[in-house]
Structures are given as structure tokens and as C-alpha cells.
Amino acid sequence: MxxxxxxxxxxxxxxxxxxxxxxxxxxxxxxxxxxxxxxxxxxxxxxxxxxxxxxxxxxxxxxxxxxxxxxxxxxxxxxxxxxxxxxxxxxxxxxxxxxxxxxxxxxxxxxxxxxxxxxxxxxxxxxxxxxxxxxxxxxxxxxxxxxxxxxxxxxxxxxxxxxxxxxxxxxxxxxxxxxxxxxxxxxxxxxxxxxxxxxxxxxxxLAKSGTPLEKIEQLSYHIPNFNTKVNVLKHIIQTDTSLERILIFVNNKKIADMLHDKIEAEFPEQFGIIHSNKSQNYRLLTMASFQRGEIKGIITTDVMARGLDISNITHVINFEMPELPEQYIHRIGRTGRADATGIAISFITPREEDIKIEAEMLMEMEIPILEIPETVEISEVLIGPEKDKQKIKHLLKKPKISENSAFQEKSEKNKKVNLGGPGKRKPRKNAPRNRAVERKRAEKRKKK
Missing domain, CATH: 3.40.50.300 (P-loop containing nucleotide triphosphate hydrolases)
Structure with a gap:
């Protein structure tokens, strides 16, 4: 040895x-x-x-x-x-x-x-x-x-x-x-x-780039939107007794704050939050509190992910899939460390399916898909970014032209095309005269 x-x-x-x-x-x-x-x-x-x-x-x-x-x-x-x-x-x-x-x-x-x-x-x-x-x-x-x-x-x-x-x-x-x-x-x-x-x-x-740690079990849910993701997360926290020490990853500070507010309301003082807008002292205190087992989990962004050296994490939850498949590998590597095993759960909306496929290709394996539990409410309430995406889709649609709209077909008399050319146009009244032509006419009159 x-x-x-x-x-x-x-x-x-x-x-x-x-x-x-x-x-x-x-x-x-x-x-x-x-x-x-x-x-x-x-x-x-x-x-x-x-x-x-x-x-x-x-x-x-x-x-x-x-x-x-x-x-x-x-x-x-x-x-x-x-x-x-x-x-x-x-x-x-x-x-x-x-x-x-x-x-x-x-x-x-x-x-x-x-x-x-x-x-x-x-x-x-x-x-x-x-x-x-x-x-x-x-x-x-x-x-x-x-x-x-x-x-x-x-x-x-x-x-x-x-x-x-x-x-x-x-x-x-x-x-x-x-x-x-x-x-x-x-x-x-x-x-x-x-x-x-x-x-x-x-x-x-030590390991092929992109190869996941074998001690990590990977699972996923296909979920339509943010609020349904919140409902699934709450359900998992309430029902899965093996969730002892959790890291929850999102892609930006705004989503981190929104998610923390919703989780804090249901599970007060059980989850911390770390991102770049939090002070250095606050982040270090949150990490220390998590390490001591005083809180159950931390909601964080990728910017902070590399600075979290915390042991014995049982679960990593990708509330949002990262933008790069390599970052997915790094996130799930926060669990299953040393001799321990771990579980990584990813929430996938339709727009995140491509990233999931890229991660699977990188790892040369498929991530199993679980059914959303029947007791979980499928929310139809959309948050700002989701609404904005719908607005963009709406704007891309061609407008329908109704009989009373401003885009009515031209009337018959307005369909006529002015081809122009000499003799086709009537001179405007009081139109400015050509001075050279006027001089020649004046000279002719003098000769007469």
C-alpha cells in the first residue's frame, strides 16, 4: 500500500x-x-x-x-x-x-x-x-x-x-x-x-475528460416550467429522506434569489444561498454553516461552484441545466467524492433538452428520465423570462389581415400604375419654368 x-x-x-x-x-x-x-x-x-x-x-x-x-x-x-x-x-x-x-x-x-x-x-x-x-x-x-x-x-x-x-x-x-x-x-x-x-x-x-464518476447515480425529470420545477423540488425535499446535504445549481443570480425565496417560505432556515452579489463574509459563513450541518442545502450558481469545497454532499440538483455540457460534469462531481456515493438529479425543460443530449454524448451514456409524481401540481403560471419567450414567438407569427384592418387591399382606382414618360403626365399648374427654353422663345419672337 x-x-x-x-x-x-x-x-x-x-x-x-x-x-x-x-x-x-x-x-x-x-x-x-x-x-x-x-x-x-x-x-x-x-x-x-x-x-x-x-x-x-x-x-x-x-x-x-x-x-x-x-x-x-x-x-x-x-x-x-x-x-x-x-x-x-x-x-x-x-x-x-x-x-x-x-x-x-x-x-x-x-x-x-x-x-x-x-x-x-x-x-x-x-x-x-x-x-x-x-x-x-x-x-x-x-x-x-x-x-x-x-x-x-x-x-x-x-x-x-x-x-x-x-x-x-x-x-x-x-x-x-x-x-x-x-x-x-x-x-x-x-x-x-x-x-x-x-x-x-x-x-x-486520472480519468477521461467528460467521464462521470461511477459512484454517482444520475436521474432527470422533464418539467415544463420554473414553477413546476419548484413544486417537484419541494416534493423531493419533503418525501426523500436520503436528501441530507444538497447543492442546488441554477444559472444566474436572479433565478437563485427567486428560488431561495420560494424554498425559504416552505423550509425556513434550512437552505442558504451563495452567488457573486453576496458579500465575502456572508458566503464564508453560509459555507461554514452548511459544513457544520446547521442547514440542509445551498442554492448556488456556476460562478461559485468551483469555490465550494464541502464534503459529504449526498445530492446535487441541477434546477437548471448549465450552458456547457462540461459544466454539467463538474457540477455532478460535487457529490460521490472520496469513497462516498452520490445522486445527481436534473430538471429539464424543453429548451434544455439539447444540453442534456450534449452531456450524454460527452459521457457516452443516457441519463434516465423519471415520471413527475402524480401529487405534484403542474403549474401554468410563467415567470418573466418564460413570458418573454412566448412574446417573441408571438411576434414571429405573420399578422392576419382582416377586412376591417389597416392592411386592406387597395381599391381599384389605387391599383393603377403610373408608367411615366413624355406625354403621359400633365404639367402641374404654376410649375417652375425652364429658363433656357424661355430665352429661345423670346429670341424667336424678336426675329419675327
């Missing part, structure tokens, strides 16, 4: 692992350790919950040597503020017995406070691309001494539109460095970035 001792870690690092009671490395940690130690660029493909953070931290910390500089030599980029906080926490756990200065930076807080923290000196910097770029452009943060760059959740970075910031950051760094990238899926955009900016990275793959 493998253990962390095979990595021959420094005593300070091994002692931290022993105190954390970590004995056996995960497959991705085992497969990537020697590759990262070699100094080559690395592209790691692994599902969420497989121990990716320690997979890059352990070899980096084994190689770490103190240098008297104020600028970071290891930089870790992650997509969300929550993930910054969590990665910093993991670094601090492993460096308890080491002299390492770690700083996490992200947007949404006072940038001047972070500037002062940067001036105090950093060894390992963890940050979101936007705030890292802001501080670098202000000449507060120098990236010239970074020798190890880690980009975690690389596919999600690109999904969230961080490509311009990442490319800007790469141009601010010295080309001589090691790039370590981890991603849950291998998309065309990820592949394109690798070709453009990285030096033949060695791929370390």
Missing part, C-alpha cells in the same frame, strides 16, 4: 501531513508528483474531489527554499474568492513547520489593504486573475521572480472569461518558469491556450 513516505518529503512537511492524519496519497497525487518534480510543464486532468490541491502543493513545497526577496516565487491562480481562501488554508496547514509567507488576494475587498500586505513580502501568492493583474499593473506586485506558476480549475477560468487577464499575466512573467495546470475537463479552448503559451506540457490524466 502506497504512503506519503515514498515521496521522501522534508521532515517539516511530513510532520504536517502526520498531524493532518493523511497517510495515503490519492491517485492524482501519486501520478503527478514525479512529473512536477522533474520541472517540466504539466497538464493535469482530474475530476473534482480527487486531491488536486495537494497534488501540486506537495512537490512544490518539497522543492521550496527560502530566498531573501519580497516578491513571490510560487503563484497559484484560481477562479473564485472562496477557492483563494481554501487554497491559502491548505498551504498554511502544510507549512505549519516551515518559514513560508503566504498571501491570498482577490477582488471585492479594499485593494489598499492588499497592497500593504504585498509590501510586507510574499513567498507563495494565491489569487484571482483580475486582482493579480490589477496589483501588477499598479507596479505593486512584481511577477518577474515567479519560477512556478499553477493555474487551478483552468477550464473554469476560461469559462468565466478570464482569458484576457491570464494572457496579460503571462506576458508580465519571465518565460523561464514551470507551468502547472489542473483542469476537470479538456476543452478546445484549454487545448488552444496550451498550444499558444506552454512548452509541450506532459499530461497527467
Amino acid at each position: 502506497s504512503s506519503f513516505e515514498q515521496f521522501q518529503l522534508p521532515k517539516s512537511l511530513q510532520k504536517a501531513l502526520d498531524e493532518l492524519k493523511f497517510v495515503t496519497p490519492t491517485p492524482i497525487q501519486e501520478k503527478s508528483f514525479n512529473v512536477i518534480m522533474s520541472g517540466r510543464d504539466v497538464m493535469g486532468i482530474a475530476q473534482t474531489g480527487t486531491g488536486k490541491t495537494f497534488a501540486y502543493l506537495l512537490p512544490l513545497l518539497k522543492q521550496y527554499k527560502f530566498v531573501n526577496t519580497y516578491n513571490p516565487r510560487i503563484m497559484i491562480l484560481v477562479p473564485t474568492r472562496e477557492l483563494v481562501v481554501q487554497v491559502v488554508d491548505e498551504v498554511e496547514k502544510l507549512t505549519t513547520h516551515m518559514s513560508v509567507r503566504t498571501l491570498g488576494i482577490y477582488g471585492g475587498v479594499n485593494i489598499n489593504t492588499q497592497k500593504n500586505q504585498v509590501y510586507q513580502g510574499i513567498d507563495i501568492l494565491v489569487g484571482t486573475p483580475g486582482r493579480v493583474m490589477d496589483l501588477a499593473l499598479d507596479n505593486v506586485l512584481s511577477l518577474q521572480e515567479v519560477t512556478k506558476l499553477v493555474i487551478d480549475e483552468f477550464d473554469e477560468m476560461l469559462n468565466l472569461g478570464f482569458r484576457p487577464q491570464i494572457t496579460s499575466i503571462l506576458t508580465m512573467m519571465k518565460p523561464k518558469r514551470q507551468n502547472i495546470l489542473f483542469s476537470a475537463t479538456m476543452t478546445d479552448e484549454v487545448d488552444e491556450m496550451l498550444n499558444d503559451y506552454f512548452d509541450f506540457p506532459e499530461e497527467v490524466t
Whole structure:
């Protein structure tokens, strides 16, 4: 049986692992350790919950040597503020017995406070691309001494539109460095970035991109609209006793708020909500409350999905299907982690069926469809976006022309076509005269 001792870690690092009671490395940690130690660029493909953070931290910390500089030599980029906080926490756990200065930076807080923290000196910097770029452009943060760059959740970075910031950051760094990238899926955009900016990275793959975790049971309901989805969700929460810890995914903040209001009315103080409009402190408190089991579930968006590192989630519910099939894979990967099993349930409206089919093609499997329980009310009440779609369909229809409408057929006399041409038109009275013609007529009269 493998253990962390095979990595021959420094005593300070091994002692931290022993105190954390970590004995056996995960497959991705085992497969990537020697590759990262070699100094080559690395592209790691692994599902969420497989121990990716320690997979890059352990070899980096084994190689770490103190240098008297104020600028970071290891930089870790992650997509969300929550993930910054969590990665910093993991670094601090492993460096308890080491002299390492770690700083996490992200947007949404006072940038001047972070500037002062940067001036105090950093060894390992963890940050979101936007705030890292802001501080670098202000000449507060120098990236010239970074020798190890880690980009975690690389596919999600690109999904969230961080490509311009990442490319800007790469141009601010010295080309001589090691790039370590981890991603849950291998998309065309990820592949394109690798070709453009990285030096033949060695791929370390734990599972085929798009392959769902085998420990997750996937189910779906075909549901006509938002309010019926709410009714099905309420029914499941009331009747399914196995729903202990739930993550409910929607596609935007507005739907998240609407859904939370409806669920809160039926199940008061049992569900939290996390999205980018909520304050950093509120989101961290909600996650902590969920982790302690004080609330049953969290309603969240994809923007927050990568920052939720919460264990023992029994169910993931896709209240709305994501826009990308790869994101579906990531969502359901929040359950069935480690040695546990999990259930993923998706609510599919007619307009979401194409995404479901794309996800099935990516996974090379079909998601079973369940019948809506007879006791669930099928609502005919539509919300704003659903009404708007109906209006658009209505506008696309050709208008019917009635006898009394303004689009009546022309009368017989108005059907005549004026072909124009000389002799066909009568001159207008008081029409402006041609002066040249008038002069010639005057000259003729004089000669007479």
C-alpha cells in the first residue's frame, strides 16, 4: 500500500501531513508528483474531489527554499474568492513547520489593504486573475521572480472569461518558469491556450475528460416550467429522506434569489444561498454553516461552484441545466467524492433538452428520465423570462389581415400604375419654368 513516505518529503512537511492524519496519497497525487518534480510543464486532468490541491502543493513545497526577496516565487491562480481562501488554508496547514509567507488576494475587498500586505513580502501568492493583474499593473506586485506558476480549475477560468487577464499575466512573467495546470475537463479552448503559451506540457490524466464518476447515480425529470420545477423540488425535499446535504445549481443570480425565496417560505432556515452579489463574509459563513450541518442545502450558481469545497454532499440538483455540457460534469462531481456515493438529479425543460443530449454524448451514456409524481401540481403560471419567450414567438407569427384592418387591399382606382414618360403626365399648374427654353422663345419672337 502506497504512503506519503515514498515521496521522501522534508521532515517539516511530513510532520504536517502526520498531524493532518493523511497517510495515503490519492491517485492524482501519486501520478503527478514525479512529473512536477522533474520541472517540466504539466497538464493535469482530474475530476473534482480527487486531491488536486495537494497534488501540486506537495512537490512544490518539497522543492521550496527560502530566498531573501519580497516578491513571490510560487503563484497559484484560481477562479473564485472562496477557492483563494481554501487554497491559502491548505498551504498554511502544510507549512505549519516551515518559514513560508503566504498571501491570498482577490477582488471585492479594499485593494489598499492588499497592497500593504504585498509590501510586507510574499513567498507563495494565491489569487484571482483580475486582482493579480490589477496589483501588477499598479507596479505593486512584481511577477518577474515567479519560477512556478499553477493555474487551478483552468477550464473554469476560461469559462468565466478570464482569458484576457491570464494572457496579460503571462506576458508580465519571465518565460523561464514551470507551468502547472489542473483542469476537470479538456476543452478546445484549454487545448488552444496550451498550444499558444506552454512548452509541450506532459499530461497527467486520472480519468477521461467528460467521464462521470461511477459512484454517482444520475436521474432527470422533464418539467415544463420554473414553477413546476419548484413544486417537484419541494416534493423531493419533503418525501426523500436520503436528501441530507444538497447543492442546488441554477444559472444566474436572479433565478437563485427567486428560488431561495420560494424554498425559504416552505423550509425556513434550512437552505442558504451563495452567488457573486453576496458579500465575502456572508458566503464564508453560509459555507461554514452548511459544513457544520446547521442547514440542509445551498442554492448556488456556476460562478461559485468551483469555490465550494464541502464534503459529504449526498445530492446535487441541477434546477437548471448549465450552458456547457462540461459544466454539467463538474457540477455532478460535487457529490460521490472520496469513497462516498452520490445522486445527481436534473430538471429539464424543453429548451434544455439539447444540453442534456450534449452531456450524454460527452459521457457516452443516457441519463434516465423519471415520471413527475402524480401529487405534484403542474403549474401554468410563467415567470418573466418564460413570458418573454412566448412574446417573441408571438411576434414571429405573420399578422392576419382582416377586412376591417389597416392592411386592406387597395381599391381599384389605387391599383393603377403610373408608367411615366413624355406625354403621359400633365404639367402641374404654376410649375417652375425652364429658363433656357424661355430665352429661345423670346429670341424667336424678336426675329419675327
